[in-house]
Amino acid sequence: MLLQYRSGTLSAKESGGIRTLVEGVTFSLDAGESLALIGETGSGKTMIARSVMGLLPPDVQADGLSVTLDGYTADEAGVTALLGREIVYIPQNGGEFLAPQRTVRKQLYDGLRRMGLPRKAFASAAAEKLRAAGFPEPEAVLGKYPFQLSGGMAQRVTIALAACSNARLILADEPTNGLDEAGRVRFFDLLRELFPRAGILLITHDMDAAALCRRVLVLCGGRSMEQGDTAAVLAAPKHPYTRALLAARVRSGMVGSPVLRQKAAFCPYSHRCPDFCDRCLQPIPENRENGREWRCCI
Numbered sequence: 001m002l003l004q005y006r007s008g009t010l011s012a013k014e015s016g017g018i019r020t021l022v023e024g025v026t027f028s029l030d031a032g033e034s035l036a037l038i039g040e041t042g043s044g045k046t047m048i049a050r051s052v053m054g055l056l057p058p059d060v061q062a063d064g065l066s067v068t069l070d071g072y073t074a075d076e077a078g079v080t081a082l083l084g085r086e087i088v089y090i091p092q093n094g095g096e097f098l099a100p101q102r103t104v105r106k107q108l109y110d111g112l113r114r115m116g117l118p119r120k121a122f123a124s125a126a127a128e129k130l131r132a133a134g135f136p137e138p139e140a141v142l143g144k145y146p147f148q149l150s151g152g153m154a155q156r157v158t159i160a161l162a163a164c165s166n167a168r169l170i171l172a173d174e175p176t177n178g179l180d181e182a183g184r185v186r187f188f189d190l191l192r193e194l195f196p197r198a199g200i201l202l203i204t205h206d207m208d209a210a211a212l213c214r215r216v217l218v219l220c221g222g223r224s225m226e227q228g229d230t231a232a233v234l235a236a237p238k239h240p241y242t243r244a245l246l247a248a249r250v251r252s253g254m255v256g257s258p259v260l261r262q263k264a265a266f267c268p269y270s271h272r273c274p275d276f277c278d279r280c281l282q283p284i285p286e287n288r289e290n291g292r293e294w295r296c297c298i
């Protein structure tokens with residue numbers, strides 16, 4: 001198993017008290033497998049990704065967080081030491097992620113240096129990474145600064161940069177925002193081609209993007225509602241919240257709605273659920289069946 005994750009409780013101190021951001025979320029990821037974390041804004045998916053990378057904001061407390069990589073429980077310093085080498089982050093907006101004052105060439109060379117390549121191999125390796133990321137003429141891109149790249153070009157440069165690593169775990173944060181269906185499929189084909197043995201953790205609010213991953217975990221209010229094989233979850237969702245997400249599916253993502261964030265023993269979807277009943281006010285049971293997991297009293 002490449003990654004085993006337990007969130008414990010992630011919470012932030014606020015003037016009105018403690019706010020629970022994520023609670024009791026667990027998942028695992030094999031090498032070569034892809035898992036989509038899907039939920040609305042505020043559902044906790046980005047906080048989970050940050051906790052995997054050991055990059056929680058200073059005001060967020062972790063109680064019971066456990067990140068195990070290849071069977072070894074990694075502390076925060078251990079995980080951050082792997083960033084850019086074996087754990088690679090692909091951001092939502094490549095243009096903002098790239099260092100603005102460094103050319104594409106210099107940024108690729110930085111990555112190749114971290115990989116331990118000899119200096120004399122940099123030029124050919126940088127060109128090869130750009131070609132693999134979809135630039136048939138790398139020379140036309142190497143000398144450019146990030147502000148000279150279109151959004152799509154910047155995103156492909158971040159993938160080329162990711163390829164300057166020995167990535168075993170890739171965290172991709174809304175990487176296909178703004179891309180049409182063909183663009184999304186191309187992006188995932190490229191990831192699989194470049195990183196056939198890496199585990200891919202996709203953070204998204206877009207069900208169409210999540211559908212390209214083998215497994216999906218649905219989040220609401222910082223808690224796991226349902227997880228399982230994507231095809232099975234999409235074909236027959238067990239949880240009312242997953243059904244609501246699918247019903248609200250629109251071309252550019254999902255219809256936004258308020259997110260409950262307060263710590264509560266009961267279901268975080270209860271205020272909006274059409275199936276709400278008295279049992280929903282009790283601690284919610286965890287159900288398991290044929291590799292599917294969901295938390296609901298019906």
Ligand code: SF4
Pocket residue numbers: 239240241267268269270271273274275276277279280284295296297298
């Ligand atoms: S536990 Fe109750 S409120 Fe929550 S999703 Fe299930 S039926 Fe709806």
